[in-house]
Amino acid sequence: MSIAVPGLAPEVPLALPTPVERSLPNGLAVILVHRPGVPLAEVRLSIPAAHADIAVADLLAAALFSGTEQSTMTQIAQRLQGVGGSLGSGADPDRIAVSGNCLTGGLPELLDVLGEILTAADYPEGPFSVERSRMIDGLSVAEQQPEFQVSRALDARLWGDHPYGHQQPTAEEVAAVEREAVRALHAARLHPAGARLIIVGDIDPDAAWAAVEKSLTSWEGAGEPRTMEPLPRLAPGPIVLAARPGSVQSAIRLACPAVERTHPDNAAQHLANLVYGGYFTSRLVMNLRESKGYGYSPRSRVDHSPAGSVQLTSVDVATEVTAPAFAEIVAELRGMAENPPDEAELDLARRYALGSVKLATATQAGIANYTSALAAAGLPLSWLAEHSERLRAVTPADIKRVATERLNPDGAVTVILGDGDQITGPLTEIAEIEVR
Amino acid sequence: MTVATIPAPAFAIETFRLENGLRVVLAPDPGAPVVGVAVVYDVGMRSEPEGRTGFAHLFEHMMFQGSHNVGKAEHMRHVQSAGGSFNGSTHIDYTDYFNLLPANGLELALFLEADRMRGPAITAENLENQVSVVKEEIRVNVLNRPYGGFPWLKLPPVMFDTFPNAHDGYGSFGDLEAATVEDAQAFFDAYYPASNAVLSVAGDFELEAARVLVERHFGDVEARPAPVHPSFEEADLTRERRESYVDERATLPAVAMAWRTPDPVTEMADFLPYVVLGELLTDGDASRLAERLVHRDRTATAVAAHATFMAEPFASRGPTALLIQAFMPPTGDADTVMAGVGEELARVAEGVDEAELGRVKARVAAQLLRSDDSVLGRARRLATAQVFHGDARYATRFTTLLGEVTAESVARAAAAMTPNRRAVIEVVPGGNQ
Numbered sequence: 001m002s003i004a005v006p007g008l009a010p011e012v013p014l015a016l017p018t019p020v021e022r023s024l025p026n027g028l029a030v031i032l033v034h035r036p037g038v039p040l041a042e043v044r045l046s047i048p049a050a051h052a053d054i055a056v057a058d059l060l061a062a063a064l065f066s067g068t069e070q071s072t073m074t075q076i077a078q079r080l081q082g083v084g085g086s087l088g089s090g091a092d093p094d095r096i097a098v099s100g101n102c103l104t105g106g107l108p109e110l111l112d113v114l115g116e117i118l119t120a121a122d123y124p125e126g127p128f129s130v131e132r133s134r135m136i137d138g139l140s141v142a143e144q145q146p147e148f149q150v151s152r153a154l155d156a157r158l159w160g161d162h163p164y165g166h167q168q169p170t171a172e173e174v175a176a177v178e179r180e181a182v183r184a185l186h187a188a189r190l191h192p193a194g195a196r197l198i199i200v201g202d203i204d205p206d207a208a209w210a211a212v213e214k215s216l217t218s219w220e221g222a223g224e225p226r227t228m229e230p231l232p233r234l235a236p237g238p239i240v241l242a243a244r245p246g247s248v249q250s251a252i253r254l255a256c257p258a259v260e261r262t263h264p265d266n267a268a269q270h271l272a273n274l275v276y277g278g279y280f281t282s283r284l285v286m287n288l289r290e291s292k293g294y295g296y297s298p299r300s301r302v303d304h305s306p307a308g309s310v311q312l313t314s315v316d317v318a319t320e321v322t323a324p325a326f327a328e329i330v331a332e333l334r335g336m337a338e339n340p341p342d343e344a345e346l347d348l349a350r351r352y353a354l355g356s357v358k359l360a361t362a363t364q365a366g367i368a369n370y371t372s373a374l375a376a377a378g379l380p381l382s383w384l385a386e387h388s389e390r391l392r393a394v395t396p397a398d399i400k401r402v403a404t405e406r407l408n409p410d411g412a413v414t415v416i417l418g419d420g421d422q423i424t425g426p427l428t429e430i431a432e433i434e435v436r
Numbered sequence: 437m438t439v440a441t442i443p444a445p446a447f448a449i450e451t452f453r454l455e456n457g458l459r460v461v462l463a464p465d466p467g468a469p470v471v472g473v474a475v476v477y478d479v480g481m482r483s484e485p486e487g488r489t490g491f492a493h494l495f496e497h498m499m500f501q502g503s504h505n506v507g508k509a510e511h512m513r514h515v516q517s518a519g520g521s522f523n524g525s526t527h528i529d530y531t532d533y534f535n536l537l538p539a540n541g542l543e544l545a546l547f548l549e550a551d552r553m554r555g556p557a558i559t560a561e562n563l564e565n566q567v568s569v570v571k572e573e574i575r576v577n578v579l580n581r582p583y584g585g586f587p588w589l590k591l592p593p594v595m596f597d598t599f600p601n602a603h604d605g606y607g608s609f610g611d612l613e614a615a616t617v618e619d620a621q622a623f624f625d626a627y628y629p630a631s632n633a634v635l636s637v638a639g640d641f642e643l644e645a646a647r648v649l650v651e652r653h654f655g656d657v658e659a660r661p662a663p664v665h666p667s668f669e670e671a672d673l674t675r676e677r678r679e680s681y682v683d684e685r686a687t688l689p690a691v692a693m694a695w696r697t698p699d700p701v702t703e704m705a706d707f708l709p710y711v712v713l714g715e716l717l718t719d720g721d722a723s724r725l726a727e728r729l730v731h732r733d734r735t736a737t738a739v740a741a742h743a744t745f746m747a748e749p750f751a752s753r754g755p756t757a758l759l760i761q762a763f764m765p766p767t768g769d770a771d772t773v774m775a776g777v778g779e780e781l782a783r784v785a786e787g788v789d790e791a792e793l794g795r796v797k798a799r800v801a802a803q804l805l806r807s808d809d810s811v812l813g814r815a816r817r818l819a820t821a822q823v824f825h826g827d828a829r830y831a832t833r834f835t836t837l838l839g840e841v842t843a844e845s846v847a848r849a850a851a852a853m854t855p856n857r858r859a860v861i862e863v864v865p866g867g868n869q
Contacts (some may be wrong), residue, residue, distance in 0.1 A: 355520055
């Protein structure tokens, strides 16, 4: 007996909270979002840091909570822990970011700790040297991870001398950083002007604003803003083969050009990426995983960064099927223009995209992350509603057009990390390769 | 701030049982227009047959390969075309299947879960395909990376003697390749009756409407008896056990040690102090072991402790353990680290300051609340509370119960962690330098 698959109930509209936007006299932009649910507050702070030395910025982030002129590292950690909170920091080529969360009632205390750190972090020599050693040790482990290794090789191949071409420092670069360099970077770049603070949760925006004013008004300083130059165009060429002797898998990474979120083709690009490899029901996953069993999680995504966008295919496969898997990736990519999706295939991706926006904004942490990512591109949270409408208007002809223009293997950059002894021969038979 | 002042999230929890034995948990919350649907089966890696290591996980994959009214890959297609996401996960003591969808997809998710509860479509072709996929998953997560499976796959064979507790739950390639369609059918027959499962729904829905839909889709799933869950009990260690292995991709020495704890379910009051102790030892820079080993002695570069092998103290049965792991600098020495751990445990055993205990509890509470931020996380937690503690409402009480843990009981737990009861696994960095 066969039972019909039930249809969907009427669609529930996307419900986005309305952020409250304010700014302090010192230039700090503040976005407050009341999102009831669990009694927590999510905090995201982003400080522009284009052209900061990446090793110094990474160490600044690692040692940011190591002590201030008034408090030891332990005292800072205890104050955060006491309100169920934690704060972490990280750096990338564009910014230094602090993120964390705490029990709602502890938000004033967490902001107070944040204010003390921003105005008085001292990077004491002892804790600083511990963090430097830990980072060097951590890099030695990371450098054994295929994901880290292939990302480093791909960034270098894609972006060359642009700051995005070198996003992870080497152990030698970290070892050369002294405390004074970190203190100098803090003084030169950790300024409220241009920085953005986002607080999302079961908060009263007025009370949260009062806490922000109390704790962060005294954060001062200004400097020449540095802007990140746009990413260079992709320069197609032979496949770069990065050696990882003895690797039981190959990490295949293939990058195609992509447009930024504000480009008229962005909605079509979003859906084209889904159809190709952006979700489980995509062509790439159905072929490489469910039909061939080559890989566990073949996938494709569009990365939007302040300096530009790129579409990235990531497939990890058993060493012995590296060449056939690569051939399938190329065929699927070519198929997007030669055999574009019909209305049904497109509509499936569209419904997934529309639902994904609802899922991603259904939590406090999700709203905080989305608000932060969009704000980095100068877009408000309500952009998601406009984007949803644009997704509804995309046609198969649009997909064929953006696929022809950009999802083209001849315009792609490919890096494969794997056991050179085993994969060089088979790959040479189907593509031009360059061993690095 | 004390734990007593932390407001509990307010959402209703309704539980009932269908005639076929399926236990149902409904937790409506109109906060966001999404719904989380989870089905937890009370079977995990410990129950897989000898000679079939990794079978519980392989079977989880087979549950996505189609069922009576759903073709291969159609489960994913249906959920994603409703704008939803899906996954499954295999644990030591349970296996769960879960979906997060826009609220209008509730009935679809219930239909899909009910259809495969009647039995997945297991063919030799699908089985062969998924054995390949699982092998790639193991290559990604264990074989091709440094510290793969450390310590959760590496410690149990040191600590335990019997197959259920000691074997590799990800499975050997040989065992996976030997799996047959008949094995899969037998596993389904034994462990996947409705009476051995909990269905949990949280999010934006009307209680009565959801109850009708649950009855409609699951009501006629065949009634079959639930399996008898055997005891996996083993004697505690009386002498230290210690082993090491070379990890060719590791660059830093590492060590993990574990001590048996009271049973997380049947001896919960005695178990909870270990949960608090783990946080007190390693959560954040104010923790005992981070302060001592990482920042003062510099004998470790990172430390972590957690109760139960997969860090899920409220979704585990005994026998289980409290684990402490440390990564060391290249010249580090496991004995020095273990001596430091021993001294810090002895200090805790002498007594714990109430202020320190209060801070640790606040952090534990916040972390538990954060797992309720998503309705899917909530649905999964409610379901495992029903499976392991007999009542989904227990999930909302864990914060309170942890808040009631006393300084004396934490000190007693630390005092019980003596070297003679310890199982230790060391990672020796390999020649890949």
